[in-house]
Amino acid sequence: MTTTPTVEITDDVIRLGQFLKLASLVESGAHARDLISEGEVKVNGEVDTRRGRQLRKGDVVTVDVPTGEIGAIVG
Incomplete structure (x- = not known):
């Protein structure tokens, strides 16, 4: 099992589309x-269809891809 990487952001929040x-x-x-x-x-863990969704540090974002699921933690 692989660990989910933490991706650092410079501000307190970032939009979902930008974070991806x-x-x-x-x-x-x-x-x-x-x-x-x-x-x-x-x-x-919940589907979100809002590209402008505001993410905060600690949020976990995952994407379903043909090979499985990939993700990252907002840091």
Whole structure:
């Protein structure tokens, strides 16, 4: 089992779409938008379809991909 990496942010909050790109969980902003709108992204274990969702330190973001699930922790 692999550990989930922590990705540091510079501010107190970051938008979901921005974090997906920062954490290299998606290839582009358009890819992030598509995955979020398709319900493939979870925040703290719950599907969230709001690209502008404000994330705070400690939030866990996961993305369902064909090979399984990848994720990162907001740090």
